[in-house]
Amino acid sequence: MPLSVTPRPARRRIAGSLGVLLAVGVVLIGLIQAAPSAPRRELDPRIASIMRKPDYRHAQWGLFQQDPQTGKVTQSRYAGQFFIPGSAAKLFSVSGTWHTLGGDHHFVTPVHAVGQRRNATLKGDLDLVAQGDLTLGGRTRKDGTVAFTAIDHTYANDVPGATLTPQDPLAGIDQLARQVRQSGIRRVEGDVVIDARLFQLDPALNPVPTPLIINDNVIDLLSTPGAGPGAPAGLDWRPKVAPYHVTSSVRTVAAGTASDINVSSSADGTRIQLSGTIAAGSAPVLRVAAIKDPNAFGRTALIEALKRAGVEVRAKAVGPNRARQLPRSYQGAPIVARYTSPSYAQYAKLILKVSHNLGANLGMCLMATSKGSTDCEAGFPVLATFLERAKVDREAVQLADGRGGNPADRTTPQALAQILTYWQRTPEAQRFRTSLPILGVDGTLADSCRSCPSRGKVFAKTGTAAGGDLLNDRLAVGAETTAGYLETRKGHYDVFFAGVNGAATPTADINGVLTIANDVSDVAAYLQQQAAGQH
Structure with missing residues (x-):
C-alpha cells in the first residue's frame, strides 16, 4: 500500500492516516x-x-x-x-510527557492587559496566552481531579454509548472573566485576542493539537426521544457560543429500533444540522461536531464570558482572532487573570483511561515546547531521549504521532x-x-x-x-x-x-x-x- x-x-514524516x-x-x-x-x-x-x-x-x-x-x-x-x-502506543507518549513536564506540573493560562488603564477602562486589548491546557476548566471537579466517562464524548460519532461529564466546558473561561472584573476593569476599548503562538499546528498529527483547547475542540449535541413515534427529538448542545447554531430534524421512531443520527456542518463549522431517527424510550444519543477555528471560538467565548461578568468589550464578539496585533512580548503588560489547571498526572489519567487522542498528540507538542521549539516534531527527539533513559529499546518502537x-x-x-x-x-x-x-x-x-x-x-x-x-x-x-x-x-x-x-x-x-x-x-x-x- x-x-x-x-x-x-x-527529516521525512509520514503524513495522514x-x-x-x-x-x-x-x-x-x-x-x-x-x-x-x-x-x-x-x-x-x-x-x-x-x-x-x-x-x-x-x-x-x-x-x-x-x-x-x-x-x-x-x-x-x-x-x-x-x-x-493502536492506542497502547500512548504508553510511550504519555510517559514521555509525564517525565518531561512532571506529574505535578500545572498549566497556568494568563490574560494580559495590553495598553493603558484609566480607572476602570482599558484602552487596549486583553490577550489570553494559550498554554496547551487540555481542558481549561472543563471536566474539572471542585477537588481538582478530572472527570471522565467510560466512553468519552470525543468518540460519540463512532462508538455507541458515549456520555458527557457534568462539568461546564466554559468553567475556565468564566473564571478568567470574573478575575478580569475583580482586577477593576469594567470596559475594554480594544479587542480580545487569543495568543496561540506556543506551537505551530501540525497536520501530520490527527487530531491536530492547538494551544487553546475548549471542550476538546468539539460541540456536544445531545438528542432525546420525543413522546412517541413521529415526534421531534429533543435537542440540547454545549458549549453555547456565538455564532454556532444547531438545528435538528431528528424524529422519534418505534421503541426497539436502532437510533441513527447524523451530523453535518457548514464550511466554517458554525451551522450544525442533526438528522435521522432516535428510538422511543431510548437513552439520549450524543454526537459531536468539530470546532474548526478554536482561536476565534475562544475569543468569542471569552468576550461573552466577560459580558456575563460585567465587563464591556467594545469589539464585536463574533469575528476573527486578530493575532497580527499581538505584542512581541508582554513586558509591562500586567496579568489581570490566570487559570491554573489540574496536575499533568490528572491529564495523563484522562488520556490513558478514555484513550484521549487529542491529549496524547498534544503531549508531543508540549515536549517540543519544553525545549523552546514551536515545531511539534521537536517532541520526538525529547521522547527518544527519555525512552533511552528508561531503558526501552528504541529500535523496537516506531512512532509518527502520540496517539x-x-x-x-x-x-x-x-x-x-x-x-x-x-x-x-x-x-x-x-x-x-x-x-x-x-x-x-x-x-x-x-x-x-x-x-x-x-x-x-x-x-x-x-x-x-x-x-x-x-x-x-x-x-x-x-x-x-x-x-x-x-x-x-x-x-x-x-x-x-x-x-x-x-x-x-x-x-x-x-x-x-x-x-x-x-x-x-x-x-x-x-x-x-x-x-x-x-x-
Missing part, C-alpha cells in the same frame, strides 16, 4: 511473521480456545508476561516482533513491557498504574469482566485499530491490544502484553470489533488468574 510522505526540514478509525487506532498495512518463541508457562487452555476462533484464522497473536523484579518471563509469543499497537494512529506506528510487546517496567521502579509507580483503565472498573475496560475473579486486578492501556474491508463487506481489525499490569498477589504486579493483529469480523457491524476487544480483555484476565493460581 503506497504511503504519502511529506518532506520536513529535519488511512481508513476509518474506531475507538483508537490505525489501519493494518502488513504483518511481520515469525515463529513464536516457546512460552515459559503452559498456555491456559481458555486462552488457546480464544486464539482458535474463526475471527483469528489469519491473525497473529502476541503475548508477553514478565516479573519486573526478577526479570522472569512466564509467557512469550512473538514478543520480539512488531505489532500495530497510536499513524500507519507507521509499531512496537514490540517487549518494548511495551520495558516502559511499564520503568514505571514500576519509580516513586510514581502506583500513580501511573492506577492511571490506566482497570478491568471491570473504569475507562475503556469498564464494561469487561465485571464479575470475573480478575476484576480490579488488571491495569492496562487498550488499543483498537479497525477499517472497512469493502471487498468482503466486513470490518478488518488491524489491531486489538492491551498492555499493563497484572496483580499476581497483593502488592505484586507482572507487566504484560496481550494482543492480536489481522483479525476480521463476520460483518460490517461495530459489535464485531467489540467482541474482539472482549476476547483480548478475557485473555488478560486469564493471564492474571493463571499467575495468581486461579483457574
Whole structure:
C-alpha cells in the first residue's frame, strides 16, 4: 500500500492516516511473521480456545508476561516482533510527557492587559496566552481531579454509548472573566485576542493539537426521544457560543429500533444540522461536531464570558482572532487573570483511561515546547531521549504521532513491557498504574469482566485499530491490544502484553470489533488468574 510522505526540514514524516478509525487506532498495512518463541508457562487452555476462533484464522497473536523484579518471563509469543499497537502506543507518549513536564506540573493560562488603564477602562486589548491546557476548566471537579466517562464524548460519532461529564466546558473561561472584573476593569476599548503562538499546528498529527483547547475542540449535541413515534427529538448542545447554531430534524421512531443520527456542518463549522431517527424510550444519543477555528471560538467565548461578568468589550464578539496585533512580548503588560489547571498526572489519567487522542498528540507538542521549539516534531527527539533513559529499546518502537494512529506506528510487546517496567521502579509507580483503565472498573475496560475473579486486578492501556474491508463487506481489525499490569498477589504486579493483529469480523457491524476487544480483555484476565493460581 503506497504511503504519502511529506518532506520536513529535519527529516521525512509520514503524513495522514488511512481508513476509518474506531475507538483508537490505525489501519493494518502488513504483518511481520515469525515463529513464536516457546512460552515459559503452559498456555491456559481458555486462552488457546480464544486464539482458535474463526475471527483469528489469519491473525497473529502476541503475548508477553514478565516479573519486573526478577526479570522472569512466564509467557512469550512473538514478543520480539512488531505489532500495530493502536492506542497502547500512548504508553510511550504519555510517559514521555509525564517525565518531561512532571506529574505535578500545572498549566497556568494568563490574560494580559495590553495598553493603558484609566480607572476602570482599558484602552487596549486583553490577550489570553494559550498554554496547551487540555481542558481549561472543563471536566474539572471542585477537588481538582478530572472527570471522565467510560466512553468519552470525543468518540460519540463512532462508538455507541458515549456520555458527557457534568462539568461546564466554559468553567475556565468564566473564571478568567470574573478575575478580569475583580482586577477593576469594567470596559475594554480594544479587542480580545487569543495568543496561540506556543506551537505551530501540525497536520501530520490527527487530531491536530492547538494551544487553546475548549471542550476538546468539539460541540456536544445531545438528542432525546420525543413522546412517541413521529415526534421531534429533543435537542440540547454545549458549549453555547456565538455564532454556532444547531438545528435538528431528528424524529422519534418505534421503541426497539436502532437510533441513527447524523451530523453535518457548514464550511466554517458554525451551522450544525442533526438528522435521522432516535428510538422511543431510548437513552439520549450524543454526537459531536468539530470546532474548526478554536482561536476565534475562544475569543468569542471569552468576550461573552466577560459580558456575563460585567465587563464591556467594545469589539464585536463574533469575528476573527486578530493575532497580527499581538505584542512581541508582554513586558509591562500586567496579568489581570490566570487559570491554573489540574496536575499533568490528572491529564495523563484522562488520556490513558478514555484513550484521549487529542491529549496524547498534544503531549508531543508540549515536549517540543519544553525545549523552546514551536515545531511539534521537536517532541520526538525529547521522547527518544527519555525512552533511552528508561531503558526501552528504541529500535523496537516506531512512532509518527502520540496517539497510536499513524500507519507507521509499531512496537514490540517487549518494548511495551520495558516502559511499564520503568514505571514500576519509580516513586510514581502506583500513580501511573492506577492511571490506566482497570478491568471491570473504569475507562475503556469498564464494561469487561465485571464479575470475573480478575476484576480490579488488571491495569492496562487498550488499543483498537479497525477499517472497512469493502471487498468482503466486513470490518478488518488491524489491531486489538492491551498492555499493563497484572496483580499476581497483593502488592505484586507482572507487566504484560496481550494482543492480536489481522483479525476480521463476520460483518460490517461495530459489535464485531467489540467482541474482539472482549476476547483480548478475557485473555488478560486469564493471564492474571493463571499467575495468581486461579483457574
